Amino acid sequence: MSQAAAAGGNNKGNNANGFTLAALAGVPLIMVLGNSMLIPVLPEMATALRVSQMEISLIITMFSVPAGLVIPLAGFLSDRFGRKKVIIPALFLYALGGLLAGAAALIFRENAYPWILGGRVLQGIGAAGTAPIAMAFCGDLWAGKERAKSLGVIEASNGMGKVTSPILGAVVGLIAWWAIFFFFPIVIAFVILAVWFLTKEPEAKKEPKKVKEYIGSIKKIFKKKSPLLLSSFFAGSAALLILFGVLFYLSDFLEKRYGLDGVIKGAALAIPVLFMSTTSYLTGALIKKKINLMKWLVVIGHVIIGASLVTLPLFNNVYAFFAGISAAGVGTGLVLPCLNTLITGSAEKDERGLVTSLYGSVRFLGVAAGPPLFGWLVGIGPDVMFWASAGLAAVAAVAAFLFIKVKAIKESPPGTAAKGQHSHKPEKITLEPATQPTFMYNTLAWRPLNNVSMVARKPMPKEDRLNTVGQVNNGDEQKE
Numbered sequence: 001m002s003q004a005a006a007a008g009g010n011n012k013g014n015n016a017n018g019f020t021l022a023a024l025a026g027v028p029l030i031m032v033l034g035n036s037m038l039i040p041v042l043p044e045m046a047t048a049l050r051v052s053q054m055e056i057s058l059i060i061t062m063f064s065v066p067a068g069l070v071i072p073l074a075g076f077l078s079d080r081f082g083r084k085k086v087i088i089p090a091l092f093l094y095a096l097g098g099l100l101a102g103a104a105a106l107i108f109r110e111n112a113y114p115w116i117l118g119g120r121v122l123q124g125i126g127a128a129g130t131a132p133i134a135m136a137f138c139g140d141l142w143a144g145k146e147r148a149k150s151l152g153v154i155e156a157s158n159g160m161g162k163v164t165s166p167i168l169g170a171v172v173g174l175i176a177w178w179a180i181f182f183f184f185p186i187v188i189a190f191v192i193l194a195v196w197f198l199t200k201e202p203e204a205k206k207e208p209k210k211v212k213e214y215i216g217s218i219k220k221i222f223k224k225k226s227p228l229l230l231s232s233f234f235a236g237s238a239a240l241l242i243l244f245g246v247l248f249y250l251s252d253f254l255e256k257r258y259g260l261d262g263v264i265k266g267a268a269l270a271i272p273v274l275f276m277s278t279t280s281y282l283t284g285a286l287i288k289k290k291i292n293l294m295k296w297l298v299v300i301g302h303v304i305i306g307a308s309l310v311t312l313p314l315f316n317n318v319y320a321f322f323a324g325i326s327a328a329g330v331g332t333g334l335v336l337p338c339l340n341t342l343i344t345g346s347a348e349k350d351e352r353g354l355v356t357s358l359y360g361s362v363r364f365l366g367v368a369a370g371p372p373l374f375g376w377l378v379g380i381g382p383d384v385m386f387w388a389s390a391g392l393a394a395v396a397a398v399a400a401f402l403f404i405k406v407k408a409i410k411e412s413p414p415g416t417a418a419k420g421q422h423s424h425k426p427e428k429i430t431l432e433p434a435t436q437p438t439f440m441y442n443t444l445a446w447r448p449l450n451n452v453s454m455v456a457r458k459p460m461p462k463e464d465r466l467n468t469v470g471q472v473n474n475g476d477e478q479k480e
Contacts, residue, residue, distance in 0.1 A: 021150055023194035024138060025157035027087060028131035030094065030191050032161030033184065034123055035060050035244070035367060036273075037169035039251050040266045041177040048177060049113045057248065057371040062117045064368030066124035068361045074129040075136065075357025082201055083137040090129025091192050095185035097122030102181030119181070124364075131158065132360025136352045139344040140202055151340040152284010159277025159333065163270045166247075170266030218354060221347050229346060231403035233359055235298055236339045237366030238396040239332045242305060242389045244367045245374035246272070246325055249385065258318070271322055272329035279333025287338055294338040298400045301334030306393035313383040331393075342404070 038045070038059060046056040078086040101119030104112040131154070138150040172180050222229060247269060254260040254268055287294050308327035315321060339359070347355040377385035 019198045020141065020200070021138070021153055023191075023198040024134045024150075025153055026191040026194055027091075027134040028154055028158040029161040030091065030184075030188055031127050031130040032158055033165050033168075033187065034063055034094070034127055036162050036165035036247070037172070037180050037183070039247055039269060040166050040170040040262075041173040041180065042248075042251060043255055044173065045177045048110065049116075050110055051113055053252070054372065054375055055113070057375050058117065059120060060244070060248070060371045061368045062120045063124040063127065064364045066121050067127040068364035068368060070125050070128035071132055071357045071361040071364065072354060074133060075354040075360075078129070078133045078136060078357075079352070079354055083133050083140070084195060084199060084201060086129045087133050087137075087195055088192055090126045090133075091188050091195075092126070094123050094126030094130070095188040097124075097126060098181045098184030098188075102178050105178035105181065116181075123184070127364075128357075128360075132357040135340060135344055135360070136356045137199070137201070139352045139356065147344065148287050148337075148341045149284055151344060152281060152287075152337045155284060155337045155340055156277050156281035158336075159273060159280045162243075162273035163277050166269035166273075167263060167266040170263045174262060221355065225346055227403035228405060229343065229355070229359075231399040232298075232339050232343055233362045235302065235335060235396045235400050236359060237362040238392050239302070239305065239335045239366075240363050241366035241370045241373070242309070242328070242393060243272075243276070243332055243370070245370035245385075245389065246309075246328065248371035249374050249378055249382075250325070268322075272325040275326045275329035276333040279330045280337050283334055284337040284341075287341060294342055295400065295404045297334045297338045298404060299397050301331040301338075302393045302397035302400065304328070304331030304334070306390040306397065309386045309393065310390035312386045 042056050042059065045059065046053065049056070074086055074090065097119045099119075100122060101116045104115030104119060108115055135151060135154055138154060139147060142150045168183075169180055172183050250269055250272075251265070254265050260268060283297065287297065305328045308324045308331065312321060312324045315324070343359045344352065344356055374385055374389075377388055
């Protein structure tokens with residue numbers, strides 16, 4: 001975690017360091033396991049539970065839809081009561097849902113499907129308080145280019161979870177498909193301990209806003225920056241809808257077309273996500289505070305996704321196929337870290353939790369829509385599925401180009417001017433009267449910290465402004 005250490009090194013005042021970021025990076029990792037670990041065993045699960053392809057896709061959807069719906073509430077609660085007070089109970093709920101689903105599979109066997117869906121709903125509600133709140137936590141602890149680095153690490157952790165989870169799911173699935181549900185609580189226990197002991201929230205400088213004031217602040221943010229936020233939300237959800245739709249299709253395609261199963265299939269599923277996570281990590285280190293670059297990377301990323309998908313039906317070669325979906329992974333890796341930084345920086349601390357949670361909500365809804373949508377489109381034809389996805393990516397690229405405005409990004413919310421920078425609001429200058437005839441002495445080299453303009457007396461006649469011992473001749477007689 002070299003990037004994590006760098007991101008934390010300049011924030012000693014709030015006790016943020018590399019260990020803090022490592023603990024927070026574990027939170028999105030847990031969230032990703034909830035869906036990605038199950039993808040390799042979905043065909044086996046469908047057979048064991050005697051359900052159709054569309055019904056088994058609801059195992060993903062019933063996790064993501066509740067998460068998407070509850071995330072705004074989780075963000076509001078984290079703004080009011082603190083990030084850790086939401087993240088830790090959410091992780092406990094996530095673990096409980098896994099235990100319920102696993103126990104139902106053992107007890108009810110082929111009749112366990114509705115119980116497993118219930119466990120997945122519980123897991124989804126818990127997931128609502130994980131990654132989006134961790135993003136807001138990073139926004140609280142780091143600023144400027146260090147914020148971009150920390151959010152790049154968060155997105156890279158998310159991506160690495162997607163890389164390792166298909167392989168991990170395939171390995172655990174060798175025991176039994178239901179064993180994955182019991183794996184969740186074990187990993188979650190370690191993350192809970194890390195967040196509890198290694199993270200500390202900045203001290204609140206003021207009382208939380210009343211609900212009416214809070215809602216008013218959110219309305220002001222969206223009124224002022226709705227084109228930026230809505231186009232960013234759409235770009236993020238479209239990228240993840242396409243990613244999870246392709247992974248869902250790929251899991252079934254590799255098994256039926258090439259007979260791949262188990263760890264080999266998990267490794268094959270990990271290839272596009274490996275490209276995505278590596279690109280996310282590098283992008284987070286590159287973008288820093290380069291606002292123009294962020295916008296163009298979002299546009300270029302979606303262009304790459306669309307171009308790769310539109311060409312996939314043209315090739316009947318497995319190597320060309322994996323090259324195409326890997327290129328789509330690269331495009332996704334360019335898009336997501338930039339959107340994280342833009343959205344996290346669009347609001348001040350008191351509203352950041354809800355704004356990032358709304359973004360997390362649409363991301364989850366994109367993930368939820370991917371598998372059933374791709375399952376329906378593949379029934380029409382694989383070519384239609386890929387071309388429709390390419391069209392969606394193209395729309396997202398155009399929206400980002402038109403509505404992500406550099407001017408809107410640079411307009412910091414009230415009270416969020418970075419350290420060392422002046423607010424856009426004109427400063428009030430106080431002039432102190434002088435007791436003798438005076439003239440104004442202005443300098444660009446120095447300015448008083450208390451916003452009091454210097455008023456200097458005329459120097460003594462035939463005297464230099466600065467005497468030999470470095471004292472300023474301000475018109476008063478110097479006493480020995």
